[in-house]
Amino acid sequence: MSARVAAILARHRLPLAGIGPAAQRHVGWGGFQGGQNSEHPADRTAFDAGLLEAARAEGVSVIYGSVSSVRPEAGEIRLADGTCLSARLLFEARGRRAPRQSTEMQRTELAGPDTISVAGIVPPHAGDMETPRIEARPGGWVWSVPVDRDRLWLQAVGAAAALGQARGKTAVAALWESVLAETPLPRHPVVHAIAPRLAAPDLDPRCPRLGDAAVALDPLSGHGMFWAVSSALMAVPVARALLAGQAGLARAFYRSRVAETFWRQARVGRDFYRAAGLQTPFWQQRAAWPDEAPAHDTDIRPHTALRVVVQDGHLVRREVLITRDAPGGAAFAAGQEIVPLLRRLNGQPLPDADRFHSTVLPQAPPQAARAIHQWLLSQGFTEGAQIPWDTANRETDPCNYDPAA
Template identity: 30%
Template sequence: MQADPHIVVLGAGPAGGAVALGLRRLGYRVTVAGQARPFAAVEGVSERVLAGLRQAGFEQALAQVPEPSPREVTWSGQTSGANTERLLRRVELDRAIGIELQAQGVTLLDGRVRSSRTCGNGYRVEVQGEQGGDVQVLQADFLVEARGRAAPGAGLERLRGPETVSLLQAWQGPERAPMSAVQSFGDGWAWMAATEGGLRYLQLTLDVASANLPPKEQLTEYCVTRLSSLARAAPFMAGASPVGTPHARTSTPILCREPVGDNWIRVGDAAMAVDPLSGNGIFQSLSSALQAPAVINTLLRHPQRRAQARAFHQARVEHLFYRFARIGRDFYAMEQHSAGNSFWQARRAWPDSVEVHQSVTPGQVSIERRAVLNGDLIDEAEVVVTPDQPLGIWHLNGVALAPLLRAWREAPDASAGQAALARALGERGAQAPQLLQWMRQSGWVS
């Protein structure tokens, strides 16, 4: 590998941008190639999303985030209005991310990635300029695939959940206070949002096999008819009219079984895309992207650790996918009125029956060597593995936990165990009682 490797990121959204900024902080030469979304969209984001944007370094993007607005949920006939979310227009978010990238020294190419293929030990990437402009050719030593669900499969094995489609359409109406709503119905669910300027965004999520969608030219009428039957949609449709035609996009959960190689990595929705039900799509996309710079840094600078780096990324992508999928499964299971319909039956039992939060007993707790994130690199260390923490826990408030658990287990009794914990903690020995209480509450010790 040359002294100054060139890393090319395909995709200029939150995931690709987060990887690019992280790599720039590590001193790498980075080029991002991507184009704006072909349709208008707004996303309801939670405070977790803001925390992820902040961790990624998107200060410009954070400045675009509006104040929280009310969110009403009607699910299984029950209505709750206690939640809020921030209605963020994607075009503004993506523009702010681009400004941030350029300000931090990332080369940003606005265009369509026409092709990317291996070339020697690296890649040759062709980027088509806007409106049929010139084609730029990039030589990359490392490739980051961050084009979301639209990313080519590249022949990689993928796990797919129930095939799902979402129909999104913009509406224009009179000015009103921003708000959003969710409502379940017989064969799917709807999300509605009203933003400043009288814009509304109404989306239906349906099962691909059973939706019986009409031809494209009839989709607007189809959506209006379906939405008109929903009580929660009435305030968003009042005095408003559809703008353009609905945009159909897949929202099928997809897991890429092999998300990383020695000179490439997949992040965000290109690595794992889950059901949009939770409203944390950007957070889920950032979850795998934030760890990627350390994985890439290890692959490039410490080839002897490539196996650990690849294992680290793959394990975490799979863990995140199943965690989010199970949360969605449990939410689908809460719908009782339409539980017998095919849409709900397929989703209330997928991906498995494993509980999201599992109880832990001391006999289920083990100490194992696993790949861990150690600063800007992937390393290997002893971690404590439990049913609810299958990836293992290395540190708690800067204290390595495996040596402490081993010290407790090797002590002859509880009194000696607490003394052993104090000795293992060294200068922080006074914290032994609190740590022991935490270990008991976590089910590690009796």
């Protein structure tokens, strides 16, 4: 778990059971060698139990069971034991087990190369027992983290092609050996298909999707848990819009958030695979997907656009500022709407921080005015120079998820 996710959970007063202290990660990845970033090892059994207990404390009914069918049009979920649950609005959050949404786009356009993760507890001599490690290997990549003094959690990620024609444990062992030939297979391996995929490009207003059920990311990105949390936070304003008959707002917001997350993370992942500098089939295939578009467009000229954003817990359509660092659009900074502030300047150069406060934001606290001024500087605005932005609305359409667009 990243420090950012831990901070978000704490801010929303969610339990942090099972989350250990931050540990520096050792990296062996092409030109990246040594200590890079840090992460919080998390015991998911304890963490998940804490979340469920917090849900119960808020009045949520927690039901354990296998789902046999889901009927969004009727608002019904039928369990394997015959129990039928009904609700005014359903949310699909079964992760990668959720069925893909039918779409005209091909599967290859909405999913990355087939990738398998095999993980489990291995003897301590199999790796470093001091710090988490991630390492690029010719057949894939490896992540490990010490669980305690005499146990190491080791994950090997390889191509599904490494399974060959084998089945069952033989196939798992073949993939493990293709990445970690020098280490015995864990006694109880945990196996998952982990190819990134855009499972639901469009909102189903009867059953919106959250987390991996909408967008499943490559674990290499380290963005999966953040996406799970942020997509869960968007559930409340989406539900309010749908229950108020504002399905159009919900659709536009969902498509922009979900598609933007998928394509940006896919391209960031592509660049990380390229950075490993390996030329084997595993790396070549992933260094070429999804396309050649830059993960970060550096040619964006600041301009305004209409976007659906969250304001005070509700979906609203607002003008946002599109910049190189905020390609999805920024509506607010330090609690203030950005575009109206810029219009108050009436095309004049951005003043220094003190004059910005006194002439543009006199009603705001000095700290807030200074924070907004600093944010504008970070987006390419320069004190004393003509403001380099277009006041006309050049974009009104929601984000297009087609990679060719």
